[in-house]
Amino acid sequence: xxxxxxxxxxxxxxxxxxxxxxxxxxxxxxxxxxxxxxxxxxxxxxxxxxxxxxxxxxxxxxxxxxxxxxxxxxxxxxxxxxxxxxxxxxxxxxxxxxxxxxxxxxxxxxxxxxxxxxxxxxxxxxxxxxxxxxxxxxxxxxxxxxxxxxxxxxxxxxxxxxxxxxxxxxxxxxxxxxxxxxxxxxxxxxxxxxxxxxxxxxxxxxxxxxxxxxxxxxxxxxxxxxxxxxxxxxxxxxxxxxxxxxxxxxxxxxxxxxxxxxxxxxxxxxxxxxxxxxxxxxxxxxxxxxxxxxxxxxxxxxxxxxxxxxxxxxxxxxxxxxxxxxxxxxxxxxxxxxxxxxxxxxxxxxxxxxxxxxxxxxxxxxxxxxxxxxxxxxxxxxxxxxxxxxxxxxxxxxxxxxxxxxxxxxxxxxxxxxxxxxxxxxxxxxxxxxxxxxxxxxxxxxxxxxxxxxxxxxxxxxxxxxxxxxxxxxxxxxxxxxxxxxxxxx
RNA sequence: GGGGCUAUCGUCUAGGGGUCAGGACACCGCCCUUUCACGGCGGUAACACGGGUUCAAAUCCCGUUAGCCCUACCA
Numbered sequence: 001x002x003x004x005x006x007x008x009x010x011x012x013x014x015x016x017x018x019x020x021x022x023x024x025x026x027x028x029x030x031x032x033x034x035x036x037x038x039x040x041x042x043x044x045x046x047x048x049x050x051x052x053x054x055x056x057x058x059x060x061x062x063x064x065x066x067x068x069x070x071x072x073x074x075x076x077x078x079x080x081x082x083x084x085x086x087x088x089x090x091x092x093x094x095x096x097x098x099x100x101x102x103x104x105x106x107x108x109x110x111x112x113x114x115x116x117x118x119x120x121x122x123x124x125x126x127x128x129x130x131x132x133x134x135x136x137x138x139x140x141x142x143x144x145x146x147x148x149x150x151x152x153x154x155x156x157x158x159x160x161x162x163x164x165x166x167x168x169x170x171x172x173x174x175x176x177x178x179x180x181x182x183x184x185x186x187x188x189x190x191x192x193x194x195x196x197x198x199x200x201x202x203x204x205x206x207x208x209x210x211x212x213x214x215x216x217x218x219x220x221x222x223x224x225x226x227x228x229x230x231x232x233x234x235x236x237x238x239x240x241x242x243x244x245x246x247x248x249x250x251x252x253x254x255x256x257x258x259x260x261x262x263x264x265x266x267x268x269x270x271x272x273x274x275x276x277x278x279x280x281x282x283x284x285x286x287x288x289x290x291x292x293x294x295x296x297x298x299x300x301x302x303x304x305x306x307x308x309x310x311x312x313x314x315x316x317x318x319x320x321x322x323x324x325x326x327x328x329x330x331x332x333x334x335x336x337x338x339x340x341x342x343x344x345x346x347x348x349x350x351x352x353x354x355x356x357x358x359x360x361x362x363x364x365x366x367x368x369x370x371x372x373x374x375x376x377x378x379x380x381x382x383x384x385x386x387x388x389x390x391x392x393x394x395x396x397x398x399x400x401x402x403x404x405x406x407x408x409x410x411x412x413x414x415x416x417x418x419x420x421x422x423x424x425x426x427x428x429x430x431x432x433x434x435x436x437x438x439x440x441x442x443x444x445x446x447x448x449x450x451x452x453x454x455x456x457x458x459x460x461x462x463x464x465x466x467x468x469x470x471x472x473x474x475x476x477x478x479x480x481x482x483x484x485x486x487x488x489x490x
Numbered sequence: 491g492g493g494g495c496u497a498u499c500g501u502c503u504a505g506g507g508g509u510c511a512g513g514a515c516a517c518c519g520c521c522c523u524u525u526c527a528c529g530g531c532g533g534u535a536a537c538a539c540g541g542g543u544u545c546a547a548a549u550c551c552c553g554u555u556a557g558c559c560c561u562a563c564c565a
Contacts, residue, residue, distance in 0.1 A: 010565090013565075014564080046564090046565080047565065050565090061553085062526095113522080121563095133491085133492085134561075136561085138491095159563050172494095176498095180494070182493070182494070183493070186561085187493085187561090191563050193563080204563090206562090206563070206565085227494095227558090227559070228560075229559080230495065231493075231494055231559060232560070232565090233506055235491095259500095262557085268560045292502065292514095293502070296503060303505090303512090303513075304503095304504095304514075305504085305514085306513070306514075309513090310513090328496065328497095328559095329495085330495090330496070330498045330558065331498065331501090331503090332501060332502080333501095334501050334515070336501075336515055336516050337501075337516080339515090341495080341515090343528095346565085347528080382528095384527085385527095393526085393527095403539050405535090412525095437492055439524095442526085450524045451525080452524090454524040454525080457524095458524090464526095466526045466527090468527070469524075470524095483554095
């Protein structure tokens with residue numbers, strides 16, 4: 001009987017929800033969904049000095065906006081509530097478990113109390129480095145100088161260190177990177193719990209300790225995380241062994257770099273998911289773009305081969321997702337590709353589906369418009385690259401222009417078209433067909449080309465020579481308002 | 491400094507001994523056109539470097555270089 005597939009995304013609430021984190025979460029989510037498993041959101045808030053409730057909320061909201069729903073994890077807006085059988089899902093609320101497990105290690109002699117102060121360690125580090133060596137606690141030149149063999153009791157505050165193996169290699173099996181060997185002597189006895197507040201107290205455990213305990217107790221089958229954690233894995237593996245835990249499968253996914261190949265940071269533009277939302281991107285486009293960095297979907301064993309095949313739905317992504325088709329190397333973030341994906345997804349979405357995403361970018365009066373009007377407004381602007389483009393393209397429908405493109409006025413609102421404009425005011429039926437028929441008749445009467453009248457109208461109605469199809473423009477503005485806007489030119 | 495990961499068009503990538511090294515985005519050109527766009531068609535463009543192994547290397551091996559990660563009582 002095989003274990004159920006369980007993945008988890010375990011962000012630290014020390015800042016915005018980074019786009020790289022979202023990608024990791026997306027892979028975890030896709031993998032869980034692909035295998036009918038469970039996806040856990042766990043908050044790693046053991047860094048007391050940097051974690052905040054605000055940041056936890058930002059993570060939850062960002063995940064929700066991206067459509068990355070979790071089966072187990074915190075309940076949005078209620079710090080003391082959670083869903084799932086393995087809670088709580090905030091590490092600071094799991095201290096009792098950690099302390100029990102640390103005591104267990106202490107009792108078995110697999111960990112020890114360390115009373116070395118930061119100052120003394122700094123001194124020893126300097127000495128070792130002065131000799132041109134690498135400082136490692138209780139290794140090499142530092143061997144025997146620390147607390148490893150002193151058997152300190154709990155009478156004084158102490159940090160807890162884990163006894164790491166000193167010989168051989170530690171093998172890290174990985175579904176993406178393959179097998180990697182780390183020499184045991186490149187790792188030292190690391191701290192699993194910070195110095196406690198007083199004698200007998202065990203302080204807040206550190207990340208590398210909590211992940212091992214939590215991943216096991218939450219029955220995580222596949223640890224999918226950024227490859228910046230690959231180097232942490234050989235520290236964690238002996239800990240799994242010390243507890244007698246089974247090893248989960250590991251999959252370290254490559255980092256996302258900025259366009260210049262450097263670590264993705266603010267100077268590359270948007271890094272937090274909230275910024276992508278504000279840019280007018282569809283969550284589905286963000287998901288696809290992120291998924292396609294370092295992952296090549298294979299359809300019948302063949303990589304996608306056309307623009308059409310690039311446009312995968314969530315269902316297809318879930319169906320196709322396979323860690324074996326993931327790249328080992330880091331990928332640069334490509335805003336152009338995201339923009340293109342966004343445009344294509346906007347184009348093919350039913351207007352009703354687009355409406356809730358578009359609404360935040362439109363004036364409040366949008367809500368009072370009739371459904372048919374909304375449908376038309378959306379459909380005739382669905383060629384835009386983003387929701388913000390669409391909103392901008394619809395401005396004319398909400399506000400009377402206050403300024404006019406001078407060059408355009410000069411070029412299109414010529415004395416020869418004004419009589420045609422006057423005739424147009426006589427049209428009363430604003431259905432598409434009637435407008436077209438009326439238009440054609442007016443053009444013939446005044447020997448004008450479509451372009452002449454259409455452009456003149458655009459400038460008079462919108463202030464600039466750019467708008468949706470001219471009949472759409474007229475219909476969206478509405479007859480009364482068309483007449484009002486035309487008045488100043490006649 | 492030590493340890494680890496990585497390396498095909500500008501970008502994301504396919505390809506894993508014999509391919510004209512394929513696709514997508516971007517870019518350029520042409521066409522369509524009531525504006526802006528959309529759309530259609532076509533084009534430019536890559537195996538980091540140096541050694542091996544082999545009849546044959548982008549592909550396998552070694553080295554170099556470069557980038558990234560870890561080396562915290564951060565995660």
